[in-house]
Amino acid sequence: xxxxxxxLKIGCxxxxxxxxxxxxxxxxxxxxxxPIHIEVLRAFNIRQLAILSKTAxxxxxxxxxxxxxxxxxxxxxxxxVENYSFKxxxxxxxxxxxxxxxxxxxxxxxDVVDLKNKLTPLLKVVSSDRxxxxxxxxxxxxxxxxxxxxxxxxxxxxxxxxxxGYDKGACIQTALAGIIADTGMAKMPLSIxxxxxxxxxxxxxxxxxxxxxxxxxxxxxxxLKNEMKQAIYQHHERLDGSGYPRGSKRSEINxxxxxxxxxxxxxxxxxxRLYRAKQSPFKALETIMHDExxxxxxxxxxxxxxxxxxxxxxxxxxLSNEQVAEVIFTKPDELLRPMxxxxxxxxxxxxxxxxxxxxxxxxx
Numbered sequence: 001x002x003x004x005x006x007x008l009k010i011g012c013x014x015x016x017x018x019x020x021x022x023x024x025x026x027x028x029x030x031x032x033x034x035p036i037h038i039e040v041l042r043a044f045n046i047r048q049l050a051i052l053s054k055t056a057x058x059x060x061x062x063x064x065x066x067x068x069x070x071x072x073x074x075x076x077x078x079x080x081v082e083n084y085s086f087k088x089x090x091x092x093x094x095x096x097x098x099x100x101x102x103x104x105x106x107x108x109x110x111d112v113v114d115l116k117n118k119l120t121p122l123l124k125v126v127s128s129d130r131x132x133x134x135x136x137x138x139x140x141x142x143x144x145x146x147x148x149x150x151x152x153x154x155x156x157x158x159x160x161x162x163x164x165g166y167d168k169g170a171c172i173q174t175a176l177a178g179i180i181a182d183t184g185m186a187k188m189p190l191s192i193x194x195x196x197x198x199x200x201x202x203x204x205x206x207x208x209x210x211x212x213x214x215x216x217x218x219x220x221x222x223x224l225k226n227e228m229k230q231a232i233y234q235h236h237e238r239l240d241g242s243g244y245p246r247g248s249k250r251s252e253i254n255x256x257x258x259x260x261x262x263x264x265x266x267x268x269x270x271x272x273r274l275y276r277a278k279q280s281p282f283k284a285l286e287t288i289m290h291d292e293x294x295x296x297x298x299x300x301x302x303x304x305x306x307x308x309x310x311x312x313x314x315x316x317x318x319l320s321n322e323q324v325a326e327v328i329f330t331k332p333d334e335l336l337r338p339m340x341x342x343x344x345x346x347x348x349x350x351x352x353x354x355x356x357x358x359x360x361x362x363x364x
Contacts, residue, residue: 011055097147104186137270154179156263177228184213231256238295309335316363
C-alpha cells in the first residue's frame with residue numbers, strides 16, 4: 001500500500017525502489033525505514049512511499065493508505081501532490097471546531113484564545129504556501145460543511161488580507177474574525193441546521209440573525225479589535241445594500257467585513273453541499289465578478305482573482321472537458337482564462353475567447 005511520508009513509522013518496509021535524481025535508488029526495495037530514510041525522502045521532496053502491510057517486527061501497519069482519488073491520472077499520469085502535513089493540521093482543526101460548536105450549542109462561551117492558538121499554526125503554513133488555497137474546497141465534506149467552511153473562510157480571509165497589504169497582526173485578527181463569523185449558527189434550531197432543502201421565509205429570517213449572535217459571543221472580549229467585532233457583525237452585508245442584518249451600504253461596511261464576505265461566498269460556491277454541487281474556483285470567481293457585480297469591493301475581487309488565477313507558465317490544469325493542459329500565456333486582463341496547450345494533441349486553446357471551456361482545477 002502507498003502512504004504519505006508523514007504517516008511513515010520506524011520499521012516500515014519499502015515495497016519498491018525509490019528513485020531520486022540519481023541513477024540508483026535512494027532507498028531500495030525491502031529497506032527497513034528508520035529516521036534517516038524519512039529525512040532523505042523529505043530532502044528529495046518525495047511525498048508518498050509504497051510499503052508492505054507489516055513492519056519488520058510483523059506488526060500490521062495502521063497508517064491511512066492513499067486513496068486512488070487522491071492521485072489524478074490523465075495523459076501521462078500527473079500526480080496530485082498535497083501538503084499532507086498541513087492537511088492533517090487542517091483536519092484536526094475541523095474536528096476541534098465541530099467539538100467546540102457542539103459546546104456552543106449547549107451554552108458554552110466562545111474561547112477566542114483557544115481558537116487563535118489552534119488557528120495560528122495553519123496561518124503560518126498558508127502564508128508560505130499559498131497554493132493550499134486550491135485544496136480547501138477539495139477537502140470540504142458536506143456532512144461537516146459548517147466546520148470546513150469556518151476554517152477555510154478564516155484561511156482565505158487571511159490570504160486576502162495579506163495580499164492586500166495588511167500587517168501580520170491585522171491578518172491574524174482578520175482570520176480570527178473569519179472563523180468566528182458563523183459561530184452564531186450554534187443558536188439556530190437543529191431543524192434549520194439539518195435541513196437539506198430550501199428554507200422557508202421564516203427560516204431565512206431566523207438564519208439572518210446569526211451574525212448578531214456571533215457578535216454577541218465576542219462583544220466583550222479584549223482579544224479582538226472593535227473593527228473585527230464589527231466585521232463579524234457585517235460579514236453578510238453587501239455594498240449595494242442587499243445584505244443583512246442591517247442592509248448597510250458601501251462605506252458603512254468596514255474592509256475586514258468585506259474580506260470575510262468574499263472569502264465566505266467564494267468557499268461556499270466552490271465546496272460540495274448537501275443540496276448543491278461545487279463549482280470550479282475559476283468559474284466561481286467569474287460568477288461572483290459578473291452575477292454579483294456591485295456587491296463586493298472590486299479591489300478585493302481582483303486580489304482574490306490574482307491569488308487563484310495568474311498561473312505561471314508550465315502550470316498543469318484540468319479543463320472543464322476533463323482534458324489536461326499546460327498554461328503557456330496569461331493576459332493581464334484575463335487572469336482566470338489563460339492560453340493553454342493540450343498535453344494529448346498539443347492543440348493551443350485561448351480560454352479568453354473559448355468561453356465554453358474553463359479551468360476546472362490546478363494540478364500541482
